[in-house]
Amino acid sequence: MKLLVAVKRVIDYNVKVRVKVDETGVETSNVKMSMNPFDEIAVEEAIRLLENGTASEVVAVSMGVQQCQETIRTALAMGADRGIHVKTDEELQPLAVAKLLSKIVEHEKPDAVILGKQAIDDDSNQTGQMLAGVLGWSQGTFASEIVLTNSKVNVTREIDGGLQTIAINLPAVITTDLRLNEPRYASLPNIMKAKKKEIVEMTPEGLGVDITPRLTTLKVTEPPKREEGIKVETVSELVEKLKNEAGVI
Amino acid sequence: MAVLVIADHNNSTLVPITLNTVTAAQAIDGDVHLLVAGNNAGSAVEAAKNIAGVTKVLHVDAPKYEYQLAEALTPIVVEQGVNYSHILFPSNTTGKNVGPRVAALLDVAQISDVVEIISSDTFVRPIYAGNAMATVQSSDPIKVITVRGTAFAAAEATGGSGTVETVAAIDDPALSDFLGEELTKSERPELTAARVIVSGGRGMQSGENFDIIEKLADKLGAAVGASRAAVDAGYKPNDYQVGQTGKVVAPELYVAVGISGAIQHLAGMKDSKVIVAVNKDEEAPIFSVADYGIVGDLFKIIPELDEELIKQDIKPH
Ligand SMILES: Cc1cc2nc3c(=O)[nH]c(=O)nc-3n(C[C@H](O)[C@H](O)[C@H](O)COP(=O)(O)OP(=O)(O)OC[C@H]3O[C@@H](n4cnc5c(N)ncnc54)[C@H](O)[C@@H]3O)c2cc1C
Ligand SMILES: Nc1ncnc2c1ncn2[C@@H]1O[C@H](COP(=O)(O)O)[C@@H](O)[C@H]1O
Numbered sequence: 215m216k217l218l219v220a221v222k223r224v225i226d227y228n229v230k231v232r233v234k235v236d237e238t239g240v241e242t243s244n245v246k247m248s249m250n251p252f253d254e255i256a257v258e259e260a261i262r263l264l265e266n267g268t269a270s271e272v273v274a275v276s277m278g279v280q281q282c283q284e285t286i287r288t289a290l291a292m293g294a295d296r297g298i299h300v301k302t303d304e305e306l307q308p309l310a311v312a313k314l315l316s317k318i319v320e321h322e323k324p325d326a327v328i329l330g331k332q333a334i335d336d337d338s339n340q341t342g343q344m345l346a347g348v349l350g351w352s353q354g355t356f357a358s359e360i361v362l363t364n365s366k367v368n369v370t371r372e373i374d375g376g377l378q379t380i381a382i383n384l385p386a387v388i389t390t391d392l393r394l395n396e397p398r399y400a401s402l403p404n405i406m407k408a409k410k411k412e413i414v415e416m417t418p419e420g421l422g423v424d425i426t427p428r429l430t431t432l433k434v435t436e437p438p439k440r441e442e443g444i445k446v447e448t449v450s451e452l453v454e455k456l457k458n459e460a461g462v463i
Numbered sequence: 464m465a466v467l468v469i470a471d472h473n474n475s476t477l478v479p480i481t482l483n484t485v486t487a488a489q490a491i492d493g494d495v496h497l498l499v500a501g502n503n504a505g506s507a508v509e510a511a512k513n514i515a516g517v518t519k520v521l522h523v524d525a526p527k528y529e530y531q532l533a534e535a536l537t538p539i540v541v542e543q544g545v546n547y548s549h550i551l552f553p554s555n556t557t558g559k560n561v562g563p564r565v566a567a568l569l570d571v572a573q574i575s576d577v578v579e580i581i582s583s584d585t586f587v588r589p590i591y592a593g594n595a596m597a598t599v600q601s602s603d604p605i606k607v608i609t610v611r612g613t614a615f616a617a618a619e620a621t622g623g624s625g626t627v628e629t630v631a632a633i634d635d636p637a638l639s640d641f642l643g644e645e646l647t648k649s650e651r652p653e654l655t656a657a658r659v660i661v662s663g664g665r666g667m668q669s670g671e672n673f674d675i676i677e678k679l680a681d682k683l684g685a686a687v688g689a690s691r692a693a694v695d696a697g698y699k700p701n702d703y704q705v706g707q708t709g710k711v712v713a714p715e716l717y718v719a720v721g722i723s724g725a726i727q728h729l730a731g732m733k734d735s736k737v738i739v740a741v742n743k744d745e746e747a748p749i750f751s752v753a754d755y756g757i758v759g760d761l762f763k764i765i766p767e768l769d770e771e772l773i774k775q776d777i778k779p780h
Contacts, residue, residue, distance in 0.1 A: 233595045337590055340575060353534065353564065374478075376647045376701070379642040428571060428603050429599040444756070445745075452755055456716070
C-alpha cells in the first residue's frame with residue numbers, strides 16, 4: 215500500500231514563544247523551527263509499515279514557505295521515499311491544508327494519509343478530520359495503535375475516558391497521538407542519502423485550491439499572568455494557608 | 464438564528480461539558496437548541512430538555528449513533544446544522560473528532576477551543592500551548608466552534624423545559640465500526656469536573672508510588688491526574704494526562720507532585736484557581752505558576768501532608 219504523510223514546520227516545542235509587542239503574532243525570527251512532534255510520530259509509523267513490508271511507498275508532504283523543504287528532508291532522512299512541497303508564503307489554515315492535501319490525494323492515490331493529531335503552533339486539531347470529510351473517507355483520530363488487516367484498519371484511539379478501538383475502511387485518514395510510537399533519529403548516512411531524494415514543488419494555484427483564510431486574526435496577546443506565589447517551609451504552614459488564606463480546603 | 468449545540472452523552476446521561484457548551488451558546492444567542500444523536504437515548508434527551516435555557520432538543524435515534532462515531536454523526540449534524548448560525552461542540556475528544564469533519568462538509572473553518580465570545584463572529588482561543596491568546600474573526604456564514612469547558616460555567620441542569628423534535632436518521636456509507644473500549648473505572652470525580660486535583664509526575668518513580676497520591680486525594684475528595692512523563696512511563700493510563708495534548712483542567716485547587724512544569728503541562732492546568740507544587744528542585748518551572756510551593760522530597764512531604772490534614776480535621780468539601 216501507498217502512504218502519504220503530512221509534515222508541518224513549526225516553532226520547536228522547547229522554545230518559549232513570545233508575543234510580539236504590536237500584538238500581530240508571535241516572534242518567529244531567530245527561533246528554532248522543527249517538524250511538528252506529532253508528525254514525527256506519523257512519519258515513524260509510516261516508515262515502520264514500509265520496513266515490515268505492509269507499505270510499498272511513503273510520500274511526505276509539507277505546505278508553506280520555502281524552508282518547509284527542510285522539514286521534508288527530515289522526513290526523507292527518517293526513511294520516506296520522496297517529498298511534495300506545496301509552496302506559498304500566504305497563511306494556510308486547516309481547511310486550506312485539507313483541500314490541498316485532497317488534491318494531492320487525487321494525484322497520488324494513497325491507501326491512507328497519516329497526519330499529526332495537532333500542530334503545536336495553532337493547536338487546531340482539525341486538518342486530518344477535515345481531509346477525511348472532504349474525501350468522504352473514514353477517520354481514525356488520536357491513534358495510539360494501528361493494526362492493518364485486509365481492507366480495514368483497527369485503530370485504538372485515546373479518548374477522554376480511556377481507549378476506544380474502531381475498525382475503519384480503507385482508504386482512511388489516521389491522526390497520531392503521542393503514544394503511537396517513539397520516532398527515530400535520522401542517522402548521518404541516511405541524512406546524506408536524503409539529499410538525493412526527490413522533492414516535487416507545487417503551488418495552491420497549480421492545484422486549483424482557493425486558500426483564502428476564513429479567520430482573520432485581529433490580535434494576539436499574552437495570556438493573563440498569575441500573581442507571584444510564595445514558598446512555604448512546612449506542611450502545617452501549607453495546610454494553614456490553603457485553609458485560611460486561599461479557602462480551598 | 465438559533466445556536467445548535469451537539470450534546471455529548473453515553474445514551475443515558477449527558478457528559479458534563481455539554482452544560483458548559485450550552486453556556487457558551489447562550490453568550491451568542493438566547494435561542495439554544497441541542498442535538499442528541501444516540502441509540503435508545505431517551506434518558507439523555509430527557510436530561511437535555513431540562514437544561515435551563517435550552518428551548519428545543521432535536522432527537523435522532525439509530526444504532527449507528529450509539530458511539531458518536533464521526534462518519535455516522537457528521538451527515539446528521541450537517542443536515543440539521545445548515546439551519547443555524549452557529550454549531551457548537553464541546554472541546555473534548557468527541558467534539559474534536561467530529562467538529563472539523565462537519566466544518567469541512569459545510570466548507571467553513573472551525574474555531575477550536577474557544578475560551579471567550581467577543582461577539583457572534585469574534586472569539587478568543589489559545590495558541591502555542593496557551594502561551595498566546597488569539598482573537599479571531601470568522602467570515603463564514605456558519606460558525607463551527609469547539610468550546611473549552613473550563614472557560615465557561617456549567618448551565619443549570621434543571622429548570623428548563625425544551626420541546627423535543629424527533630429527526631429521522633440519515634443513510635451513510637458505514638465506513639467505521641465500534642469494536643470495543645477500555646474505560647478507566649474510578650470512584651473519583653472526573654478530572655475536568657473535579658474541584659480538587661492531585662497530579663503526579665515522573666518524580667513518583669513508579670505506579671505503586673501513586674498510592675500516596677491516591678491517599679491524599681481521598682482526604683481532599685480529589686481527582687488524580689498525571690504528567691505525560693508519568694503516563695508514558697506506564698504509572699497511569701492515558702486519560703489521566705493533563706496538558707496541551709491531554710486534558711485541560713481548572714479546579715479550585717491543583718496539587719502538582721514531582722512534576723517539573725514543562726510548558727505543555729502548564730498549558731493544561733495554569734488556569735486553576737490555586738496551585739500547589741511539591742518538588743525537590745527549587746528551580747523547577749512549576750514554581751513559577753504555583754501560589755504555594757514547597758521544596759523537598761515528595762516521599763517525605765506527601766505523607767506528612769496527609770497526617771497534617773487528619774490533624775487539622777480537614778474533610779472533602
Ligand atoms: C508535542 C508534545 C506534547 C506534550 N504534551 C504534554 C501534555 O499534554 N502534558 C504533559 O504533562 N506533558 C506533555 N509533554 C511533555 C512535556 O514536555 C514534559 O516532558 C513532561 O510534562 C514532563 O513530565 P514531568 O514533569 O512529570 O517529568 P520531569 O520533567 O522529568 O520532572 C520530574 C520532576 O520531579 C521532580 N522530582 C523527582 N523526584 C522527586 C522527589 N523525590 N521529590 C520531589 N520532586 C521530585 C524533579 O525535580 C522534576 O522537576 C508534551 C511534549 C510534547 C513534545
Ligand atoms: N502546512 C502544513 N503542511 C503539512 N502538514 C500540515 C500543515 N498544516 C497541518 N498539517 C498536518 O495536519 C496536522 C494537524 O494540524 P492542525 O489541524 O493545524 O492542528 C499536523 O500535525 C500535520 O500533520
